[in-house]
Amino acid sequence: AQRVTQPEKLLSVFKGAPVELKCNYSYSGSPELFWYVQYSRQRLQLLLRHISRESIKGFTADLNKGETSFHLKKPFAQEEDSAMYYCALLVGKLIFGQGTTLQVKP
Amino acid sequence: GAGVSQSPSNKVTEKGKDVELRCDPISGHTALYWYRQRLGQGLEFLIYFQGNSAPDKSGLPSDRFSAERTGESVSTLTIQRTQQEDSAVYLCASSSRLADLTDTQYFGPGTRLTVL
Numbered sequence: 001a002q003r004v005t006q007p008e009k010l011l012s013v014f015k016g017a018p019v020e021l022k023c024n025y026s027y028s029g030s031p032e033l034f035w036y037v038q039y040s041r042q043r044l045q046l047l048l049r050h051i052s053r054e055s056i057k058g059f060t061a062d063l064n065k066g067e068t069s070f071h072l073k074k075p076f077a078q079e080e081d082s083a084m085y086y087c088a089l090l091v092g093k094l095i096f097g098q099g100t101t102l103q104v105k106p
Numbered sequence: 107g108a109g110v111s112q113s114p115s116n117k118v119t120e121k122g123k124d125v126e127l128r129c130d131p132i133s134g135h136t137a138l139y140w141y142r143q144r145l146g147q148g149l150e151f152l153i154y155f156q157g158n159s160a161p162d163k164s165g166l167p168s169d170r171f172s173a174e175r176t177g178e179s180v181s182t183l184t185i186q187r188t189q190q191e192d193s194a195v196y197l198c199a200s201s202s203r204l205a206d207l208t209d210t211q212y213f214g215p216g217t218r219l220t221v222l
Contacts, residue, residue: 006148032209043109044149044197044213086149090209092162093139094199098148 002027004089006097013077014105021072021100023061023087032090033070035061039083047072047085057081077104108132110214112198118220119188127183127217131200138181139201139211140173144194152196155181188221195219 003026013019025031035047048056050063050070061072070087082104088094111130119125131138140152151165155175166172170188175181185192195218199211 034210036213043215046210046212049210092156093151093154093165094141094149094211095151096141096149 002089002091002095004087004095004097006085006087006100008100009098010101010103012103012105015079016076019072019074019077019081019102019104021085021087021102023070023072023097025068025070025087025089027068027089027091029091031063031065031070033061033063034088034090034094035059035070035072036086036088036096037083038086044086077102079104079106110198110200110212112196112214112217114217115215116218116220118222120222121190122187124184124186125188125219127185127196127219129181129183129198129200129214131179131181131198132202132212134178135200135202135212136178137201137209137211138175139199140181140183141197141199142194143197143216144191149197152183185219188219190221193219193221 005024033050037047038044059074063070084099084101086099087097113128136157138155141149143149153173154162170186173183195216197216198214201209201211
Protein backbone atom coordinates (compact mmCIF):
# COMPACT_ATOMS: atom_id res chain seq x y z
CA ALA A 1 0.00 0.00 0.00
CA GLN A 2 1.11 3.55 -0.66
CA ARG A 3 1.72 5.38 2.57
CA VAL A 4 3.62 8.35 3.98
CA THR A 5 4.57 8.42 7.63
CA GLN A 6 5.69 11.41 9.64
CA PRO A 7 6.35 10.02 13.10
CA GLU A 8 6.58 13.33 14.94
CA LYS A 9 3.47 15.38 15.49
CA LEU A 10 5.40 18.21 17.09
CA LEU A 11 9.05 19.17 16.92
CA SER A 12 10.24 21.98 19.16
CA VAL A 13 13.74 23.45 18.84
CA PHE A 14 15.56 26.62 19.77
CA LYS A 15 16.57 29.20 17.19
CA GLY A 16 19.91 28.29 15.63
CA ALA A 17 19.58 24.58 16.37
CA PRO A 18 19.58 21.97 13.58
CA VAL A 19 16.25 20.59 12.47
CA GLU A 20 15.32 17.26 10.95
CA LEU A 21 11.70 16.46 10.14
CA LYS A 22 11.32 12.77 9.44
CA CYS A 23 9.39 11.24 6.56
CA ASN A 24 9.19 7.61 5.50
CA TYR A 25 7.23 6.28 2.57
CA SER A 26 5.90 3.01 1.30
CA TYR A 27 5.70 2.66 -2.49
CA SER A 28 6.74 -0.11 -4.86
CA GLY A 29 7.57 2.16 -7.79
CA SER A 30 10.00 5.03 -8.25
CA PRO A 31 8.80 7.67 -5.79
CA GLU A 32 8.17 11.31 -6.51
CA LEU A 33 8.28 13.12 -3.19
CA PHE A 34 7.51 16.62 -1.99
CA TRP A 35 7.57 18.72 1.14
CA TYR A 36 4.71 21.19 1.56
CA VAL A 37 4.54 23.86 4.25
CA GLN A 38 1.67 25.78 5.80
CA TYR A 39 2.54 28.93 7.73
CA SER A 40 0.02 30.39 10.14
CA ARG A 41 -3.02 31.77 8.32
CA GLN A 42 -1.55 31.02 4.91
CA ARG A 43 -2.39 28.41 2.32
CA LEU A 44 -0.50 25.19 1.84
CA GLN A 45 2.45 25.72 -0.49
CA LEU A 46 5.25 23.70 -2.01
CA LEU A 47 8.55 23.91 -0.16
CA LEU A 48 10.66 21.58 -2.23
CA ARG A 49 10.55 18.46 -4.40
CA HIS A 50 13.15 15.73 -4.54
CA ILE A 51 13.47 15.77 -8.32
CA SER A 52 14.83 19.32 -8.25
CA ARG A 53 17.51 18.59 -5.65
CA GLU A 54 17.20 22.22 -4.56
CA SER A 55 17.58 24.10 -1.30
CA ILE A 56 14.73 26.38 -0.38
CA LYS A 57 14.92 28.72 2.63
CA GLY A 58 17.93 26.70 3.78
CA PHE A 59 16.00 23.42 3.78
CA THR A 60 17.16 20.33 1.93
CA ALA A 61 15.77 16.84 1.62
CA ASP A 62 17.52 13.77 0.26
CA LEU A 63 15.75 10.74 -1.04
CA ASN A 64 17.13 7.55 0.48
CA LYS A 65 15.61 4.63 -1.39
CA GLY A 66 17.32 2.06 0.81
CA GLU A 67 15.69 3.47 3.93
CA THR A 68 12.58 4.69 2.04
CA SER A 69 13.04 8.09 3.64
CA PHE A 70 12.87 11.72 2.59
CA HIS A 71 13.79 13.64 5.71
CA LEU A 72 13.75 17.45 5.67
CA LYS A 73 16.78 19.16 7.18
CA LYS A 74 18.00 22.62 8.01
CA PRO A 75 21.27 23.29 9.82
CA PHE A 76 20.15 26.40 11.71
CA ALA A 77 16.45 26.90 12.43
CA GLN A 78 14.90 30.38 12.36
CA GLU A 79 11.77 31.56 14.17
CA GLU A 80 10.07 32.17 10.82
CA ASP A 81 10.40 28.46 10.04
CA SER A 82 7.66 27.74 12.58
CA ALA A 83 4.87 26.09 10.58
CA MET A 84 3.18 22.80 9.75
CA TYR A 85 5.20 20.62 7.38
CA TYR A 86 3.77 17.85 5.24
CA CYS A 87 5.65 15.20 3.35
CA ALA A 88 3.79 13.92 0.29
CA LEU A 89 4.11 11.14 -2.28
CA LEU A 90 2.77 11.69 -5.79
CA VAL A 91 0.88 8.77 -7.30
CA GLY A 92 -1.40 10.71 -9.60
CA LYS A 93 -2.78 12.41 -6.53
CA LEU A 94 -0.76 13.38 -3.47
CA ILE A 95 -0.67 11.09 -0.49
CA PHE A 96 0.21 13.16 2.55
CA GLY A 97 1.74 12.29 5.85
CA GLN A 98 0.01 13.42 9.02
CA GLY A 99 2.15 16.52 9.24
CA THR A 100 4.69 17.78 11.75
CA THR A 101 4.36 21.09 13.54
CA LEU A 102 7.74 22.75 13.82
CA GLN A 103 8.03 25.23 16.65
CA VAL A 104 11.20 27.32 16.74
CA LYS A 105 11.66 29.06 20.07
CA PRO A 106 13.67 32.27 20.47
CA GLY B 107 -1.26 35.65 -11.80
CA ALA B 108 -4.32 34.61 -9.85
CA GLY B 109 -4.01 31.51 -7.74
CA VAL B 110 -6.53 28.85 -6.92
CA SER B 111 -9.63 30.32 -5.32
CA GLN B 112 -12.34 28.63 -3.29
CA SER B 113 -15.74 29.70 -2.07
CA PRO B 114 -17.19 30.07 0.40
CA SER B 115 -14.29 30.49 2.81
CA ASN B 116 -16.51 29.36 5.68
CA LYS B 117 -19.74 27.38 5.69
CA VAL B 118 -21.85 26.47 8.68
CA THR B 119 -24.71 24.09 8.05
CA GLU B 120 -27.11 21.88 9.93
CA LYS B 121 -26.85 18.14 9.95
CA GLY B 122 -28.80 16.63 7.08
CA LYS B 123 -28.51 19.61 4.74
CA ASP B 124 -26.68 19.53 1.40
CA VAL B 125 -23.68 21.79 0.71
CA GLU B 126 -21.80 22.82 -2.40
CA LEU B 127 -18.20 23.94 -2.35
CA ARG B 128 -16.61 25.68 -5.30
CA CYS B 129 -13.08 25.71 -6.67
CA ASP B 130 -11.64 27.94 -9.40
CA PRO B 131 -8.32 26.50 -10.56
CA ILE B 132 -5.42 28.39 -12.08
CA SER B 133 -6.26 29.15 -15.70
CA GLY B 134 -4.82 26.54 -18.03
CA HIS B 135 -4.29 23.90 -15.37
CA THR B 136 -5.57 20.58 -16.62
CA ALA B 137 -5.58 18.73 -13.31
CA LEU B 138 -7.76 19.53 -10.30
CA TYR B 139 -7.77 17.84 -6.92
CA TRP B 140 -9.94 17.90 -3.80
CA TYR B 141 -8.54 17.07 -0.35
CA ARG B 142 -10.01 17.13 3.13
CA GLN B 143 -8.30 18.05 6.38
CA ARG B 144 -10.13 17.12 9.55
CA LEU B 145 -9.09 18.64 12.85
CA GLY B 146 -5.90 17.06 14.15
CA GLN B 147 -5.51 14.88 11.10
CA GLY B 148 -3.49 15.00 7.90
CA LEU B 149 -4.71 15.79 4.43
CA GLU B 150 -6.90 13.15 2.88
CA PHE B 151 -7.32 12.78 -0.89
CA LEU B 152 -10.92 12.85 -2.14
CA ILE B 153 -11.09 13.11 -5.94
CA TYR B 154 -8.92 14.04 -8.92
CA PHE B 155 -9.81 15.34 -12.40
CA GLN B 156 -7.33 15.24 -15.27
CA GLY B 157 -8.42 16.71 -18.59
CA ASN B 158 -11.13 14.65 -20.24
CA SER B 159 -10.23 11.42 -18.46
CA ALA B 160 -12.62 9.78 -16.05
CA PRO B 161 -12.04 11.24 -12.57
CA ASP B 162 -10.26 9.25 -9.87
CA LYS B 163 -12.93 9.02 -7.18
CA SER B 164 -11.10 6.52 -5.05
CA GLY B 165 -10.84 8.86 -2.05
CA LEU B 166 -14.51 9.79 -1.70
CA PRO B 167 -15.57 8.51 1.75
CA SER B 168 -19.19 7.74 0.89
CA ASP B 169 -21.81 8.10 -1.84
CA ARG B 170 -22.95 11.32 -0.17
CA PHE B 171 -19.89 12.95 -1.71
CA SER B 172 -19.69 13.85 -5.39
CA ALA B 173 -17.81 16.32 -7.54
CA GLU B 174 -18.10 17.74 -11.00
CA ARG B 175 -15.82 19.68 -13.24
CA THR B 176 -16.79 21.45 -16.43
CA GLY B 177 -13.99 21.16 -18.96
CA GLU B 178 -10.81 22.56 -17.46
CA SER B 179 -12.50 25.15 -15.30
CA VAL B 180 -14.57 25.34 -12.16
CA SER B 181 -15.26 22.34 -9.97
CA THR B 182 -17.93 21.85 -7.35
CA LEU B 183 -17.79 19.36 -4.50
CA THR B 184 -21.23 18.42 -3.21
CA ILE B 185 -21.91 16.77 0.11
CA GLN B 186 -25.46 15.50 0.57
CA ARG B 187 -27.14 14.94 3.92
CA THR B 188 -24.16 16.32 5.82
CA GLN B 189 -23.03 14.64 9.01
CA GLN B 190 -20.98 16.09 11.87
CA GLU B 191 -17.98 14.01 10.84
CA ASP B 192 -17.94 15.92 7.53
CA SER B 193 -16.73 18.99 9.42
CA ALA B 194 -13.30 19.78 8.01
CA VAL B 195 -11.34 22.14 5.81
CA TYR B 196 -11.82 21.18 2.17
CA LEU B 197 -8.85 22.06 0.01
CA CYS B 198 -8.69 22.31 -3.74
CA ALA B 199 -5.48 22.20 -5.77
CA SER B 200 -4.63 22.43 -9.45
CA SER B 201 -1.62 21.56 -11.55
CA SER B 202 -0.51 21.69 -15.14
CA ARG B 203 0.86 18.30 -16.13
CA LEU B 204 1.77 19.66 -19.54
CA ALA B 205 4.05 22.46 -18.38
CA ASP B 206 5.40 21.10 -15.13
CA LEU B 207 6.63 17.57 -15.36
CA THR B 208 6.95 17.33 -11.61
CA ASP B 209 3.27 18.11 -11.30
CA THR B 210 3.50 20.73 -8.57
CA GLN B 211 0.08 21.25 -7.05
CA TYR B 212 -1.02 24.75 -6.13
CA PHE B 213 -3.50 24.93 -3.31
CA GLY B 214 -6.44 27.18 -2.63
CA PRO B 215 -7.16 28.72 0.78
CA GLY B 216 -9.74 26.09 1.62
CA THR B 217 -13.37 26.08 2.72
CA ARG B 218 -13.96 25.46 6.41
CA LEU B 219 -17.15 23.41 6.75
CA THR B 220 -18.85 23.12 10.11
CA VAL B 221 -21.80 20.78 10.48
CA LEU B 222 -23.86 21.45 13.60
